[in-house]
Each structure stands twice: as structure tokens, then as C-alpha cells.
Amino acid sequence: MSLRFYDTATAQVRDFVPLKEGEVSLYYCGATVQGAPHVGHIRSAIAFDQLTRWLQFRGFRVTTVRNVTDIDDKILAKSADSMGAAASVDVVPDEPWWALAYRFEQEFAKAYDTLGVQRPTYEPRATGHIPEMHALIGRLIDAGHAYPALDDSGDVYFDVRSWNKYGSLTRQNIDDMQAAPDAGPRGKRDPRDFALWKGHKAGEPETAAWDSPWGKGRPGWHLECSAMVTKYLGPQFDIHGGGLDLRFPHHENEMAQSQAAGDGFANFWMHNGMVTFEGEKMSKSIGNTVSPAQMLAEASPRVVRYYLGQAHYRSVLDYRPTSLQEAAAAVERIDTFIEKAQGKLYGNGQRGLAVAPTLFMPEAFGEAMDDDLNVPQALAVLHETVRAGNTALAAGNEKGAREALEAVLAMTGVLGLDAVQQPARSGGPEHQALDSLIQDQLQQRLDARAAKDWARADAIRDALAAAGIAVEDTPEGARWSLVQG
DSSP, X not given: OOOEEXXXXXXXXXXXXXXXXXXXXXEEOOOBOSSSOXXXXXXXXXXXHHHHHHHHHTTOEEEEEEOBBOOOHHHHHHHHHHTTOOXXXXXXXXXXXXXXXXXXXXXXXXXXXXXXXXXXXXOOBGGGOHHHHHHHHHHHHHTTSEEEOSSSSOOEEEOGGGOTTTTTTTTOOGGGSOOOTTSOGGGOSSTTOEEEEEEOOTTSOGGGOBOXXXXXXXXXXXXXXXXXXXHHHOSEEEEEEEEGGGIIIIXXXXXXXXXXXXXXXXXXXXXXXXXXXXXXXXXXXXXXXXOHHHHHHHSOHHHHHHHHHSSOTTSOEEEOTTHHHHHHXXXXXXXXXXXXXXXXXXOTTOOOOSSOGGGTOOHHHHHHHHBTOOHHHHHHHHHHHHHHHHHHHHTTOHHHHHHHHHHHHHHHHHTTTTSSOOSOOTTSHHHHHHHHHHHHHHHHHHHHHHTTOHHHHHHHHHHHHHTTEEEEEETTEEEEEEOOO
């Protein structure tokens, strides 16, 4: 099966053929760093990380760009609110907008790293690309698709009625659209025209304004992505991604302004679904939100990544109080098999593939991932392989167990489950040191049992259990593993 992805622009699953053979150019929207990451941000990042890893596994050289919106109305408003405010979890008193943006940018980076999201090839900030934005605005004005505001505000707007394809991404009629909320209507030809450049306003920080041919100001939200993706991936590229909530107006406006300026822009549009709370949209106002930090306080990064990445990327992911427990049980089944198989085949402390995982990837797993990144079906193959591996272990079939182990490691690797930050597992120096200490305890327990000192043997086992170390007695001797949680 060839690679096939759902394209939002055409509303159909299409064969994926990159614009340049052997290479894929991917842009997906990053965060507006006005606050800590929410679960929707992280789900999106994991979805496009899975896509990137699968494209790389299929042999493509992938150039990935994820932007950082570090200048925005919300950032300025939050900074203004901090002036004279008391310190709190989310507020630093008298914090300049640029310091606030950088602080939250670091929180996003930490969350991405913790959950194994690969760093993009490039991660440009909006504030670092003002000249490129000016150039794009100039092209649009020259082409008759943009105009300076009709008042003295210093704004520049995109003329939506000048572009007859406006609304095509989301299949809407202009007359049915609401007014663009990013600037007041007083200087617009049409209320739906959106801001490309926002003139500096009284009371805003001087540091939040840049000189331009239309007066001091700052970029509109939609403009920055078009300017940056063109700089790093060119006027036409393979895939543009982001959350489903960004289709309109953000992505509709991106596509319109870029194509109106003469750029081909994205060949595929891919959007991930939202995260809900027991069937309802998450909302701070009704108190049904859960943050990545809360999830990581309840479960390991490996479990959180499994949960956030287990649904098909286009579907809704519904969070329930038992969601992380269910994900933990699934991860435990995988990891228990890995630990048992490695212990049986290689001895405690050994882990890893000696050769490329392409040799062990089950065909059914590959077919599922090729078919619009069908992770749920791919996970079904993973768990079936775990069951087959456990059956092989129970039967003493080392060849079958080894084949299953190699396949499981190949699949978990390509899903990024091995990339999360977590306590040391087998293979590293920390694990080897821990294994040495535990093996000494296991030998003392074995000696106590040989001397029929059952109280001493039980005390050693209880002490290990209290430290989060499970001991399993097997015909080949005692084996240990870290308790998952």
C-alpha cells in the first residue's frame, strides 16, 4: 500500500507523493506562548511527531517547521495584567511581554521534550521575521489583494472579496461568514477583511512595535505563518498541519494570503481532532480541563504519550477519570513482555535491537500506518504481537519470543514510546548500577531461602517492593522489574 493521507482541502484521502522525491516538507502550527501548554497543544504535537517518525521510517528526509507566536494581543494583555500584580503560579509581577512569552515558550519545550516530541528542524519566532512579513504584505498590496486601513490606524488588511477562492479550505461562502475579530471594522472595506499588520495603539509597549512602510505596528496572527513557512520550506511545500480548531479563520487566511501572493502553498492540509472531557468541550469556565502537567503528576510520560497518541489523529480524543489508568495498563502489558523477554533471552540489563527495525516491522503495522496514519489499528497489531510473544515465552519457544520482542521494539520505537523522558530503564549506566545493587539483594534472598530463613527472604522482597521493584521467581531464577506508575 502506498502512503495515503486525508487532505482537508479536498475532503478526501489521497495518495501522498512528495513534491521532491525522497524528501518531505512539513509545517505545523506551534503555540501562541501566552500561557502554559494545554492538552490540545500536546496532542497536536504528538500527532505530527508520529507522522514525522513514520515518514522517516519510510525513508524520507523530513524537514519540519513549527512556529512560535511570541507577539500577540493575548500576550500583551497578560503582560499588562501582571503590572502591579501579586506573584502567583501563572503570574510574574511586572513581567514584560517578551519575558512572559519566553517563559512560556520554555514550558512548551519542556513538555515536548518530556513526552518525546522530536525537536523540529526549524522553530522560528514571529518576532524574528518582521522583514519577511513586510515583503509579503507588499506583494499583496501590489497584486491588489491588500490595502492600508481607510482611517489613520496604521492597520493593513487583506481584501477577502478580491480573492475568489476565499473560503475554499473550509467550504464556506463569504456572505455567511462572521466579521474578522482581529481588528475593529472602522478602517475596513468589508468586516470580514483580516489584519495583516496592526498599527501601534496608545498604551501598548513601545517594544511591541516595529517600523514599517505603513507606520509602527506589529504583525497579524495569520501573516506570520505564511511568511515563515515560505522562508524555510519555499513557496510550495508538502504538508501543513495543526489542530482542527485552526482551520478557520487561521488556516483559511493563511492559504488565501499566500496563494493570492502567487505561492502554491501546501499540497496537503492535515488536521488533528480535539480533546474533550467526558464528551464535552474542555473549558476553564466550567472547570472541566486537565493539563499536561496534571496528567504527568498522575502517570509516567510513557503512559501520557500513549494516551494522547492512541486515537486516530483526526478523531476526537475523550478524556475520562480512568483514561490514564487504562493507558497505564496497556503500557504495562507491553513493558512486562519486554522485560520478561529480554531477561529470558539476554539476561537482566540487556536491551535494544542489533540491526535496523525495518527488518522486524510487521506488515500489518506498516499497512495501518500507511493508511492515513491509522495508529489505533497499528496499536492492535502491537498488542497482538505482545500476546504472541507471551505465548512463545510460556511455551519455551525462544525463536518466537525473540521475533516478537524485536517486532515490539520496532513498533514502540517508531511510535516514539521509547523517546519519552522517564526513569532509567535497561541498557544505560544508571540501570546497570541499579541492577548490580538489586542482584546483590536477590543473591542474599536466595541464600536466605537456601538456609530456610523465610522471614529474611520475605523481608528482602518486601524492601524491594517498597522501593518500587517487583521480583518474579522463574525457573531460570529471580528477575526484577520497575513497577510502572
